[in-house]
Amino acid sequence: MRVQIMARVETIVFLSLVLDLFAFTIPLPLFPRLIEWVSVTDITVRLIRPEPFLQVERSFAEMGRSSVRTLQFFVSPKIGSLSDKYGRKRVLLITMIGNILSAIVWIQSTTFASYMLSRVIGGLSEGNVQLAMTRPYNFYLSAILSDVTTSANRSKALAHVGIAFAICFCIGPPIGAYFASRPLPHSMDSWGPELNIYAAPAFLTLVLLVGETVFLMLFLPETRGRGPAVQDKAQSTAATKSATNGSDAHTPRKASVEERIATLKVLRRQHFLFLAIFSGMEFTLTFLTFDLLDWNNKQNGMLIGSIGIMSALLQGGYVRRATSKIGEGVMARRGVACCALGLLLLAVFPLYVSTKPALAMKLLQGSAVCLAFTSATVVSSLTAFASLQCDEGGFDDVTGKPREEHPQLTKGKALGQFRSSGQLGRAMGPLLACASYWTFGPSITYVVSALAMFVISVGMRSIAVKRIL
Numbered sequence: 001m002r003v004q005i006m007a008r009v010e011t012i013v014f015l016s017l018v019l020d021l022f023a024f025t026i027p028l029p030l031f032p033r034l035i036e037w038v039s040v041t042d043i044t045v046r047l048i049r050p051e052p053f054l055q056v057e058r059s060f061a062e063m064g065r066s067s068v069r070t071l072q073f074f075v076s077p078k079i080g081s082l083s084d085k086y087g088r089k090r091v092l093l094i095t096m097i098g099n100i101l102s103a104i105v106w107i108q109s110t111t112f113a114s115y116m117l118s119r120v121i122g123g124l125s126e127g128n129v130q131l132a133m134t135r136p137y138n139f140y141l142s143a144i145l146s147d148v149t150t151s152a153n154r155s156k157a158l159a160h161v162g163i164a165f166a167i168c169f170c171i172g173p174p175i176g177a178y179f180a181s182r183p184l185p186h187s188m189d190s191w192g193p194e195l196n197i198y199a200a201p202a203f204l205t206l207v208l209l210v211g212e213t214v215f216l217m218l219f220l221p222e223t224r225g226r227g228p229a230v231q232d233k234a235q236s237t238a239a240t241k242s243a244t245n246g247s248d249a250h251t252p253r254k255a256s257v258e259e260r261i262a263t264l265k266v267l268r269r270q271h272f273l274f275l276a277i278f279s280g281m282e283f284t285l286t287f288l289t290f291d292l293l294d295w296n297n298k299q300n301g302m303l304i305g306s307i308g309i310m311s312a313l314l315q316g317g318y319v320r321r322a323t324s325k326i327g328e329g330v331m332a333r334r335g336v337a338c339c340a341l342g343l344l345l346l347a348v349f350p351l352y353v354s355t356k357p358a359l360a361m362k363l364l365q366g367s368a369v370c371l372a373f374t375s376a377t378v379v380s381s382l383t384a385f386a387s388l389q390c391d392e393g394g395f396d397d398v399t400g401k402p403r404e405e406h407p408q409l410t411k412g413k414a415l416g417q418f419r420s421s422g423q424l425g426r427a428m429g430p431l432l433a434c435a436s437y438w439t440f441g442p443s444i445t446y447v448v449s450a451l452a453m454f455v456i457s458v459g460m461r462s463i464a465v466k467r468i469l
Contacts, residue, residue: 005148005221006157008221009144009145009148009220009221009223010145010149010157012215012216012219012220013145015215016215017164017165018167019209019211019212019215020209021164021165021167021168022168022171022172022175022208023103023204023205023212024168024172025168025169025171025172025173025176025304026173026175026176026201026205026208027201027202027205069423069426069427070423070424070427071120071124072419072420073421073423073427075124076416076417076419076420077413077417078416079091079095079416080412080414080417081410081412081413082412083224083416084224084410084411084412088143088144088147088222088224088412089216089220089221089222089223090222092216093213093217095125096209096213096216097125098121098125099122099209100209100210101121102125103202103205103209105117105118106118106202106205107195107196107206108194108195108196109196110194143387143411143412143415144220144223145158146415147224147411156323158380158383158384158387163316163320165315165375167308167312168308169305169308169311169312169375170305170308170309170312171308172308173301173302173308174302174305175201175204176201177296177300178298179198179200179201179204180198180201181298224412257409260389261389261408261409263389264386264389264409264414264418266462266463267382267385267463268418268420270332270382270456270460271382271418271421271425272421273425274378274379274382274453274456275379275426275429276424276425276426276428276432277339277343277429277452277453277456278374278378278429279425279426279429280429280432280433280434280445281343281346281371281449282430283433283434284430284433284434284445285303285346286300286303286304287437288349288350289303292349292350292353293353303364303368306368307368307372307375308372309372310368310376311373312376314372314376314377315376315380318376319377319380323381323384327464328381328382328385328388329381329385329460330464331377331381332377332378332382332385332460332464333461333463334373334377335373335376335377335378335381336457337453337454338373338374339371339374339453340450340451340453340454340457341370341450342366342368342370343367343446343449343453344447344450345363345366345367346363346364346367346442347442347443347444347445347450348443349363349364350441350443351443382418385463386415387411387414387415389414390409390410390411390414390415391405391406391410391411433449436448
């Protein structure tokens with residue numbers, strides 16, 4: 001019976017993420033043109049915009065993103081604690097309402113101030129993954145999966161969620177580019193307030209969010225305090241190895257509270273550092289192709305979509321199977337090392353755009369492959385590893401009473417703090433990357449980022465211990 005409940009919840013989470021991530025990926029290729037349009041139509045921005053450069057416009061774009069991520073840095077632990085107290089479903093539905101309101105404001109945003117308002121509303125709502133480009137797991141859904149899975153099969157369940165991310169990255173950006181090229185009739189402006197130039201994809205995003213909210217309301221059960229039964233001996237042994245990432249193969253044991261709290265601190269620090277660099281690269285990538293290749297929405301959508309396709313194949317064909325053999329730490333470290341290589345390729349790319357365009361395209365394609373591997377491995381592995389440090393909760397099979405949980409190891413709070421560290425990295429990283437990009441150029445920016453990513457990879461040796469089965 002419990003197996004059926006687990007399978008049902010996993011299916012619901014997968015389908016809800018598909019809806020959610022379509023809403024997230026649709027506007028991804030539109031950001032450069034969207035900010036350019038806002039800067040032209042908003043007189044307060046146009047008065048200070050330098051020509052021919054678009055640095056101020058991009059600064060405004062990153063201000064919007066960073067404001068959202070800074071808000072999420074503060075609210076993630078609080079909302080995670082609320083989900084521990086009041087239940088995952090109730091809190092998730094409340095945040096979905098906020099995201100719907102954010103989409104409505106976006107549809108009608110024709111100034112930078114209204115665009116910022118939509119981002120702030122989404123940041124305060126916090127619960128959805130739409131506000132982040134680096135595919136961070138929605139920590140509510142991670143907590144939900146952690147509620148209904150055992151430590152032995154949790155990584156595999158989270159890998160399925162990662163596949164949903166990758167699939168939507170394949171399809172969402174091209175759909176967004178398609179609808180962006182077919183704006184709503186101008187006659188609709190007479191129906192009410194003036195609409196955003198990309199109101200058509202914004203309306204599609206709104207429809208997807210409403211559909212997801214109704215779907216979750218009708219089908220998602222409450223999972224808090226209704227975890228799986230106590231594992232059998234074989235499962236318990238495997239779970240112990242997973243929780244310690246295989247660091248003590250000869251004397252399997254449950255890690256102490258102090259050890260697990262210390263591990264979570266290390267994971268939060270690595271999550272912050274990785275996403276600070278990776279999100280900076282992601283934010284500047286579409287502007288790099290916009291500046292050097294003059295790519296339009298469709299071409300940027302195809303680039304992001306190709307990364308999604310490769311990431312989906314890697315998630316389903318490699319990551320889901322290999323993680324159980326090598327451990328989450330090893331998998332995350334491999335992804336970080338591959339990211340360093342991709343950043344080096346991006347650093348070389350601008351040097352050959354004018355002189356050897358064919359070679360430049362091969363460098364861009366090679367970088368896309370590396371970034372796809374990184375997207376398929378790092379965040380999902382670190383999230384799974386963090387969830388394994390949490391107390392399982394549920395009810396004792398003998399007494400029927402709730403199992404005691406350490407306040408710092410409840411899933412909602414612990415995963416909320418983990419996500420919070422990533423949000424701080426995503427708030428700071430693009431600002432630093434943009435400042436370096438415009439001051440020193442893309443090549444120096446990506447070289448420095450590659451070196452920093454290599455240092456992070458070296459620092460991950462403490463958790464990247466090969467799992468011994």
